[in-house]
Amino acid sequence: MITIKELRKSFDGFEVLRGVNLTIPENKITFIMGQSGTGKSVLLKHIVGLLKPDSGEIWFKNKDITKLSEKELQKVRRKIGFLFQEGALFDSMTVKENIMFPLKEHFKMSKREMEKVAEELLSVVDLLPAKDKYPSELSGGMKKRAALARTLALKPQIVLFDEPTTGLDPILQVSILELIKSLKEKYNLTCVIVSHDLGLAFKFADYIAFLHGGIIIEIGTPEEIKTSANEFIKKFIESALL
Amino acid sequence: MNPFFLLGRGFLKILSDCGGIFLFFLKSLIYSFSPPYRFRLLIKHMEFIGVKSWLVVILTSLFSGMVTAYQVNIALSKVGSQSILGGVVALTLTRELGPVLTAVVVIARAGSAISAELGSMRITEQIDALKIMAVNPIQYLMSPRLWAAIFVLPLLTAIADLVGIAGGYFIGTFLLHIDPGLLTARMIDMVEFKDIMSGIVKSVFFGAYLVTVCGYKGFYASGGAEGVGKATTEAVVISTVGILVSDYILTTIFF
Numbered sequence: 001m002i003t004i005k006e007l008r009k010s011f012d013g014f015e016v017l018r019g020v021n022l023t024i025p026e027n028k029i030t031f032i033m034g035q036s037g038t039g040k041s042v043l044l045k046h047i048v049g050l051l052k053p054d055s056g057e058i059w060f061k062n063k064d065i066t067k068l069s070e071k072e073l074q075k076v077r078r079k080i081g082f083l084f085q086e087g088a089l090f091d092s093m094t095v096k097e098n099i100m101f102p103l104k105e106h107f108k109m110s111k112r113e114m115e116k117v118a119e120e121l122l123s124v125v126d127l128l129p130a131k132d133k134y135p136s137e138l139s140g141g142m143k144k145r146a147a148l149a150r151t152l153a154l155k156p157q158i159v160l161f162d163e164p165t166t167g168l169d170p171i172l173q174v175s176i177l178e179l180i181k182s183l184k185e186k187y188n189l190t191c192v193i194v195s196h197d198l199g200l201a202f203k204f205a206d207y208i209a210f211l212h213g214g215i216i217i218e219i220g221t222p223e224e225i226k227t228s229a230n231e232f233i234k235k236f237i238e239s240a241l242l
Numbered sequence: 243m244n245p246f247f248l249l250g251r252g253f254l255k256i257l258s259d260c261g262g263i264f265l266f267f268l269k270s271l272i273y274s275f276s277p278p279y280r281f282r283l284l285i286k287h288m289e290f291i292g293v294k295s296w297l298v299v300i301l302t303s304l305f306s307g308m309v310t311a312y313q314v315n316i317a318l319s320k321v322g323s324q325s326i327l328g329g330v331v332a333l334t335l336t337r338e339l340g341p342v343l344t345a346v347v348v349i350a351r352a353g354s355a356i357s358a359e360l361g362s363m364r365i366t367e368q369i370d371a372l373k374i375m376a377v378n379p380i381q382y383l384m385s386p387r388l389w390a391a392i393f394v395l396p397l398l399t400a401i402a403d404l405v406g407i408a409g410g411y412f413i414g415t416f417l418l419h420i421d422p423g424l425l426t427a428r429m430i431d432m433v434e435f436k437d438i439m440s441g442i443v444k445s446v447f448f449g450a451y452l453v454t455v456c457g458y459k460g461f462y463a464s465g466g467a468e469g470v471g472k473a474t475t476e477a478v479v480i481s482t483v484g485i486l487v488s489d490y491i492l493t494t495i496f497f
Contacts, residue, residue, distance in 0.1 A: 077373065105375065154376075
């Protein structure tokens with residue numbers, strides 16, 4: 001569904017991505033793993049066109065995203081959802097208004113219809129009682145669930161998650177990932193999750209890709225990754241199990 | 243560090259900022275002509291920039307008119323020309339003080355808030371979230387603000403002119419005991435329609451300028467909470483200095 005070819009990106013002379021090659025399978029959960037600061041979020045932001053690469057290609061539905069104009073990108077972005085690390089909810093709007101916002105922008109719906117859709121989505125993420133609260137009144141986990149509901153409002157085919165479990169306790173981490181998995185089944189989504197939590201990846205991933213030294217050093221199912229011969233991956237797994 | 247390097251770097255930064263601000267203005271303007279048209283946001287920002295600033299504008303212009311009348315009278319009394327006080331005060335206010343003071347008040351009250359709000363949206367990724375939802379962030383955040391300032395600044399300037407002149411009239415008649423008829427007559431003789439319009443035209447330019455500079459600084463803020471603070475300070479300083487410099491340039495063009 002998404003194919004990344006030889007993607008390179010530098011910041012202030014430091015090359016973060018050094019020729020990333022990756023194919024993200026359709027209707028699966030793919031974890032992108034690696035150490036902090038290796039460019040996982042940078043890679044994710046390239047997929048949705050928030051960053052322009054120095055060179056390389058990102059193919060989505062026979063279109064190279066890196067070559068699209070801002071106007072053409074807008075059409076692609078309606079098919080790709082993105083869940084920011086902190087949610088990025090509009091703090092001047094209530095939770096319900098946040099979810100109604102993309103509906104108001106892209107669909108001709110009455111206010112009542114938009115409210116109905118927003119409430120349905122909030123029920124899906126189990127956040128209906130907080131519909132009239134402002135983001136500042138929500139906990140970290142609630143913010144992420146509200147942001148997920150907003151992401152789903154545009155009915156994306158792919159959802160990119162930037163560290164969706166960071167800052168949450170272990171029980172909430174699992175509940176967020178269970179929610180993602182159930183939403184993937186319900187809406188037939190392709191999910192890409194950036195994380196450095198190996199335990200969660202082994203439990204929820206269909207595929208795991210390892211980013212190290214600016215390139216994808218290995219991609220495989222959790223079982224394949226567990227038995228990888230790559231020294232870095234072996235060390236990563238050992239450290240995670242300590 | 244080499245002083246020439248520092249000087250060159252500073253100069254390049256100014257050039258890059260000027261180019262960036264101009265492009266930002268053009269984008270805000272051009273995107274405003276493509277749908278969706280955001281009339282509700284336009285009204286909301288007109289209320290924020292205009293309605294919520296009128297009291298400060300009235301207070302500022304009233305006392306500026308009063309102090310101008312007082313000081314000008316001291317100078318005029320030395321040459322025995324106190325009769326033209328009303329005209330001088332009115333000219334000063336309509337041509338210069340009205341539009342400049344209004345713009346400075348709006349920068350302090352609304353410009354700084356715009357910069358801080360957009361800066362905060364930038365660092366919390368709300369601007370990126372707009373992009374992700376296929377909403378053009380400049381069209382959504384800036385275009386309505388640009389037109390709101392263009393519509394509202396002339397109205398505020400007209401209020402400032404009127405209140406400032408009233409303040410000068412009050413000082414002239416009640417404190418300096420100048421004949422009210424003479425004061426008004428000189429005012430009518432000396433102030434032409436062109437003088438009033440020059441101030442109004444200036445205010446249109448100032449409105450577009452201050453919103454663009456404050457919006458630009460906030461929109462491209464970086465570096466967390468400290469970065470937002472820095473962007474807001476820069477926005478206020480650059481837009482205030484720019485208003486004073488451009489006022490001089492516009493005055494030389496108009497007169």
